Amino acid sequence: MGMKSLPHRRAGQGFPLVLVHGYLGGSAQWEAEIAHFCDRFDVIAPDLPGFGDASDQAGCDRIGDMADRTIGLLDELGVDAFILMGHSMGGMIAQEMAAKSGPRVSRLVLYGTGPLGLMPDRFEPIGVSRERLTSDGVAKTIERIGATWFRKGDASAGFRLIVEIGAKANQQAALAALDAMAGWDGRSALKALEMPTLVVWGHEDRSYRWPQVETLWKNLPNATLSVIPGASHAAHLEKPRLFQAILEDFLSD
Structure with a gap:
């Protein structure tokens, strides 16, 4: 294939737990989760092509291609079965990965x-x-869009981290990912995703509104819903302890 491997963060031991970031994100956004779960999971957080530490790579304009690249990394690492978590655009990638690699995804x-x-x-x-x-470029865009991911906007604790990670993305990847999202519809695949699935949503998320979340919850055969109060799109940075406790509960179920 000759394609470059995806950079990633990896820590811990045990059953693999794969964390996929979203639009203008990067593996660095998961540092608290990696630290929290690495005592009992082999936590793997890739940087998607063109984002974070993979900013030297060309971005993908299809969600399916991002899923393939992520599966490719796991194949390279010799990871067979894994738990998969995706945030935002990464959640679309995770749905696509689960549809493509079925039984390898033990929980979603x-x-x-x-x-x-x-x-x-x-x-x-x-x-x-x-x-x-x-017109504005990547750095200004993440400042503007990133502020909508927090209930308290740019005054929020995690905002600077998001801006720092997002500014690394290359312009081509940032534009390509918008096309990838605009062209993607995973609704017909939901019924086939039979693994236990946790749907987590910040109550004040302005990117993905309730009808989207409800569609997941009602159409996935084995779904549990958890709504985080007083949090928006970056709930893992706004309410980290609550977010981790909810994950903990699902993973130890």
């Missing part, structure tokens, strides 16, 4: 995400994000 966590890439009722249409990204 879909966090702050939905089954439809062209997000209805998003804080702004994807086309607007594309225009603004083209």
Whole structure:
């Protein structure tokens, strides 16, 4: 294939737990989760092509291609079965990975995400994000979009981290990912995802509204729903202890 391997963070031992970041994210956003779960899981957090520590790579314009690249990394690492968590766009990638690799995914966590890439009722249409990204550049875009991921906007504790990670993305990947999301619809695959699945959602998420979350919860055969009060799209940074406790409960069930 000749494709570069995806950079990733990895720590711990035990059953593999794979954490997939979302749009303008990176593996660095999971540091607290890696630290929390590495005593009993082999935690693996990739950087998607064009984002975070993979900013030297060309980005993908299909969710399926991002899923393939992530599965490729796990194949390279010799990881067969794993627990999979995806956040936001990473949740779309996780749905696609679960559809493609079925029984390898023992449990699935879909966090702050939905089954439809062209997000209805998003804080702004994807086309607007594309225009603004083209005129403003990546660094300004993550400042602007990242503020909508927190209930307290740019005054939130995790905001600077998000901006720092997001600013690493390359412009081509940032634009390609908007196309990837706009072109993706995972609704028809939901019924086939039979693994135990936790749907986690921040009550005030402005990217993925309740109808998206409800579609996941009602159509996944084996889904549990957990709503985090007083949190928005970056609930893992806004309410880390609560977020980790909810994951803990699901993973030890």
